[in-house]
Amino acid sequence: MTSLSPALKQATPVIVDHALGSFIYGADGRRYLDFTTGIGVTSTGHCHPRVVAAAREQTGKIIHAQFTTVLHQPLLQLTEKLGNFLPAELDSVFYANSGSEAVEAAIRLARMATARPNIIAFQGGFHGRTVAAASLTTAGTKFRSGFAPLMSGVHIAPFPYAFRYGWPEEDAVAFALRELDYLLASISSPQDTAAFIIEPALGDGGYLKTPAAFLEGLRERATVHGIMLILDEVQTGVGRTGKFWGHQHSSITPDILITAKGIASGFPISAIAAPTAVMAMAWPGSQGGTYGGNAVSAAAGVATLDVIRDEDLVANARIRGDQLLSGLQRIGAGHQGIGDVRGIGLMLALEFVNRDGDADPQAATAVQQAAIEQDLLLLTCGARGNVLRIIPALNVTEDEVDLGLRSLDAALEDALSAVRG
Ligand code: PMP
Numbered sequence: 187m188t189s190l191s192p193a194l195k196q197a198t199p200v201i202v203d204h205a206l207g208s209f210i211y212g213a214d215g216r217r218y219l220d221f222t223t224g225i226g227v228t229s230t231g232h233c234h235p236r237v238v239a240a241a242r243e244q245t246g247k248i249i250h251a252q253f254t255t256v257l258h259q260p261l262l263q264l265t266e267k268l269g270n271f272l273p274a275e276l277d278s279v280f281y282a283n284s285g286s287e288a289v290e291a292a293i294r295l296a297r298m299a300t301a302r303p304n305i306i307a308f309q310g311g312f313h314g315r316t317v318a319a320a321s322l323t324t325a326g327t328k329f330r331s332g333f334a335p336l337m338s339g340v341h342i343a344p345f346p347y348a349f350r351y352g353w354p355e356e357d358a359v360a361f362a363l364r365e366l367d368y369l370l371a372s373i374s375s376p377q378d379t380a381a382f383i384i385e386p387a388l389g390d391g392g393y394l395k396t397p398a399a400f401l402e403g404l405r406e407r408a409t410v411h412g413i414m415l416i417l418d419e420v421q422t423g424v425g426r427t428g429k430f431w432g433h434q435h436s437s438i439t440p441d442i443l444i445t446a447k448g449i450a451s452g453f454p455i456s457a458i459a460a461p462t463a464v465m466a467m468a469w470p471g472s473q474g475g476t477y478g479g480n481a482v483s484a485a486a487g488v489a490t491l492d493v494i495r496d497e498d499l500v501a502n503a504r505i506r507g508d509q510l511l512s513g514l515q516r517i518g519a520g521h522q523g524i525g526d527v528r529g530i531g532l533m534l535a536l537e538f539v540n541r542d543g544d545a546d547p548q549a550a551t552a553v554q555q556a557a558i559e560q561d562l563l564l565l566t567c568g569a570r571g572n573v574l575r576i577i578p579a580l581n582v583t584e585d586e587v588d589l590g591l592r593s594l595d596a597a598l599e600d601a602l603s604a605v606r607g
Contacts, residue, residue: 197222197565198558205232208579208586210563218558219590221576222565225389226426226533229448230493231579237451237489244485253281253479260484267491268449268457271430273439276459278466281479285420285446286314288456289383291473292442293318295460296381296414299467304374306366306382306413308345310391310569313383313418322383325391326569341374345388346400349526349537355397363403376411381442386432389421392568393535393575394528398436405438414441414464420456421533424448425494425580428504428531435530448580451490455483499580506582507531513591514576521598523549534576537568545570552601559600560593 201213208231210218220232230237244260251258265279272279282288293305305322307313312325321336323329330336343366346358353361370376382404388394408415417440422432426448429435433443441464446456454477494500511529518524518536523546525539538549550566553574557564567573578590 197554198563200558200563207231207233208582216561219562219586219593221578221590222563223577223579224452225447225565226421226424226577227447228452229424229426229580230451230490230497230499231581232452234451234489234493234581236493237486240485240489241453241482244482248481250477250480252476254474258481258484260481260488261479264484264487264491267488268445268459271491272443272459275439275461276443278462278464279457279459280465280473281484282456282458282475283454283477283480283483284314285418285444285456286316286319287475287478288420288444288446288458289313289319289322289418290316292383292416292418292444292458293322293381294472295442295458295464295468296416298469298472299464300380300412300414302378302380302413303339304341304379305339306341306343306369306374306379308343308362308382308384310345310347310388310394311383311385311418312388312390312421313385323390324569325388325567326571329390341369343369345391346397347388347392347394348397349394349528352543356399359397359399359403362400366404366407370407370411376413379411379413381414381416382408383416383418385418385420386422386435387427387530387533390567392537392573393533395427395435395530396432401433401436401438408441416440416442416444418444420444420446424490425500425503426531426533426577428500428507430500432530449490450483450487451493453480453483453486455480455487494580497581502582503531503580506578506584506587507534509584509587510534510576510578510591513587514594517591517595517598520595521602523602524598529576532576532578532580532582535567536574536576538572538574545572547571549602550574553594553597556597556601557594560597562590562593562597564594 307322313322346362348355348358423445518527526537538546540546
């Protein structure tokens with residue numbers, strides 16, 4: 187009998203029958219509170235009626251037309267609506283199917299626009315699984331090992347992970363910027379460096395905000411040296427952090443912005459945005475793909491952005507995020523082994539450490555598994571796997587947050603007493 191590849195390993199054994207809002211209904215008859223949302227993909231909750239209606243209607247009009255051949259309305263509408271949220275400088279948008287593809291397109295664009303080879307990425311960053319994107323990814327060796335050689339011309343600089351260093355944030359930022367300057371002086375000269383690529387908060391690398399001062403330091407260096415600053419907002423974009431873009435927690439504007447995941451509530455589409463003058467440096471034919479900017483995905487994207495605006499979901503992410511964070515801090519104080527509780531908007535995490543202060547991935551996994559028994563779905567992350575991430579839908583309600591906190595408290599009780607014996 188044919189079966190799914192073992193490489194498709196699930197974090198939970200749940201088989202979904204259907205899903206609605208913040209809940210997944212399993213084929214086992216159980217109802218699970220979904221605090222994974224496909225890593226923020228189902229931004230407006232599962233099967234939001236307006237997203238479903240838009241996709242249904244579009245399916246009857248046109249499903250696919252390759253955008254190198256003809257254009258369709260949903261893509262034009264999505265571009266206009268995205269433009270309402272994008273920084274004014276980034277006035278040109280290009281579409282692909284996935285985050286990884288958008289990352290690849292952004293790298294190609296930066297290299298073509300600067301005629302320079304090197305890309306500098308940051309430790310703990312996650313940018314995807316295609317070979318070029320994996321070359322920029324250091325959120326765990328599992329994303330890189332075993333299929334080398336990776337893309338050349340990539341250098342990895344330290345990320346200011348203050349909690350891991352045990353330093354105040356400003357010391358971690360000063361250290362990471364000094365190391366970046368050293369890298370630019372010793373390995374990858376500015377004349378050879380096309381781009382910096384960074385997430386406004388580490389996603390798979392540990393759900394950790396990139397300090398504003400660090401982004402501002404990168405912006406300064408990028409401007410001085412003509413290096414492109416690429417922000418990978420695949421996980422932080424579209425309201426997730428309580429602002430529409432993650433970088434809006436700082437004062438910077440990127441040269442190239444990448445978005446995907448939450449933009450179409452689960453339909454596959456990604457976008458990169460850049461100034462028209464930069465986008466024009468990619469010669470025709472160098473970018474694109476068969477399914478990029480699919481009409482049904484684009485229509486779902488239009489509906490998603492409308493729902494986010496009409497239901498004020500960016501503000502909801504902030505309000506429910508604050509509720510969750512204070513709940514997590516309260517719960518965290520009652521359990522041993524939680525080294526850090528953090529969150530921006532609805533991107534929240536618990537970092538588990540053992541008695542010596544080292545990463546404790548067993549605890550994170552044990553809590554994640556115990557949560558399933560409480561009908562709560564969660565994911566782990568972090569290069570060492572010791573971070574539990576909490577990613578509700580942007581329209582999560584007060585009651586759902588309370589339910590999630592109660593279930594998580596019970597899971598912590600079960601798992602940590604078992605782990606510690
Ligand atoms: N960049 C970031 C920040 C991501 O979180 C991800 C996916 N987890 C990607 C890129 C890759 O996106 P995809 O899986 O759609 O290729």
